[in-house]
Each structure stands twice: as structure tokens, then as C-alpha cells.
Amino acid sequence: KAGVTQTPRYLIKTRGQQVTLSCSPISGHRSVSWYQQTPGQGLQFLFEYFSETQRNKGNFPGRFSGRQFSNSRSEMNVSTLELGDSALYLCASSLGLAGGRSDTQYFGPGTRLTVL
Amino acid sequence: EDQVTQSPEALRLQEGESSSLNCSYTVSGLRGLFWYRQDPGKGPEFLFTLYSAGEEKEKERLKATLTKKESFLHITAPKPEDSATYLCAVQAGGGGYNKLIFGAGTRLAVHP
Numbered sequence: 001k002a003g004v005t006q007t008p009r010y011l012i013k014t015r016g017q018q019v020t021l022s023c024s025p026i027s028g029h030r031s032v033s034w035y036q037q038t039p040g041q042g043l044q045f046l047f048e049y050f051s052e053t054q055r056n057k058g059n060f061p062g063r064f065s066g067r068q069f070s071n072s073r074s075e076m077n078v079s080t081l082e083l084g085d086s087a088l089y090l091c092a093s094s095l096g097l098a099g100g101r102s103d104t105q106y107f108g109p110g111t112r113l114t115v116l
Numbered sequence: 117e118d119q120v121t122q123s124p125e126a127l128r129l130q131e132g133e134s135s136s137l138n139c140s141y142t143v144s145g146l147r148g149l150f151w152y153r154q155d156p157g158k159g160p161e162f163l164f165t166l167y168s169a170g171e172e173k174e175k176e177r178l179k180a181t182l183t184k185k186e187s188f189l190h191i192t193a194p195k196p197e198d199s200a201t202y203l204c205a206v207q208a209g210g211g212g213y214n215k216l217i218f219g220a221g222t223r224l225a226v227h228p
Contacts, residue, residue: 004159033215042218042219042221043160043203043205045215045216045217048214050213050214056214092214096214102148102167103207103214104148104162105150105162105216106162107152107160107161107162108159110159
């Protein structure tokens, strides 16, 4: 079974621009979560989508947004880029279990975003 | 506030020298504790999920254990290919759904 795929793998943007990152989950997985990884802050949760609805959000400004399509593929968008947005953006997919059961997330290779 | 602390930050071992990595956590209603391995420039690779105190899981040279306050990742007779950053993460209850709270990781270097 194919793993989580993310495109593009590398991006270079300038301050003020916007960027869209894409994630294709493992087949059959309905939940997609996004994380930001930086040397200073480590891995931080951005948001989670399940059945095209955002059901959880981390502590990031509104410049960070996302969406999920009916085939479970997801995109995240960052508008008005700042230097501090340079990071590895990771997407993780899971089955999306209900009823409070813990749900294993599988990560993609990430998109390395550099803001100049 | 939910929190995960990993120690040590970095660990250098000789090939064959067994050791343990620690993950202590404070969380309101633990739903699951996860261990991941991350190689430079790559996404985290899933290793184990632990759900309740007393649980243990093994995979090759790795063994993960869980108590009510911490988890250990034991590495037995490590090889150079075990060199990586090991990440611990928790999922909390209370409607947190799939939000993972990560520790800062332990960078492991195994030398021949």
C-alpha cells in the first residue's frame, strides 16, 4: 500500500507571498493532520481534517488554513508569508477512528518551505 | 497544560551498548502514547503505540514500555543504522481527536 505523499517536496518563496501544499493520504484513511516542524519549536500541530471538515485546530494565526476534498486529499495554504514560516511541513493520515479510540498517524516525507 | 518531555536530548552509544530513552508526560486523559523515528530530512516513521500503564511492545532491537507518568524506549545492542532522532508523542482525551503533542526528541548516534 502506498504511503502518504506530499507535493512539492521543496519550495522557496519570498515574504508576503502565499503558498499551497498538497497531501495525499494512505488509501482508506479519512483523517489528515498537518504539522509544522522547526528546530526551535519542534513538531507542532496545525489542524486536522476529517470528512472535509476541520475538527481540530492548533494555536497558529489565521494565515494558516486548509481544506480537504471528498477523496480525502488535503491542501494547506499559508498567506502573507513571514520569515518565521520557514519550516518542514508534515502531513499525517489516519483512519479517523471514532469513539475516543486512539488513532495511529502515518507521516509523509514533508514539504521543506524556505521564505526569503 | 498537556506536555511531553524527552531525555536525554542527545545520546552517543557504541555499537552493542544498550540504553534507554525517556519520555515523561503530563496529559489530561491519555488516549495513546506514540514513538516515532525520524531520519534527517524525512518524515517521522511510526514505531509503537501504547495505550495503558503496564503495556509493552517490541520490534527488533527496540522495546517500548509505559507507566502512568512516563514511557521508555529501550534499545538493545544497537547498530549504526539505529542512529536517528526518536520522537515521543501523546494524544489527549477531551475531544482532542488526532492532535499529537510531541516532545523535542532524543538524537541517538550509534558508532561502530
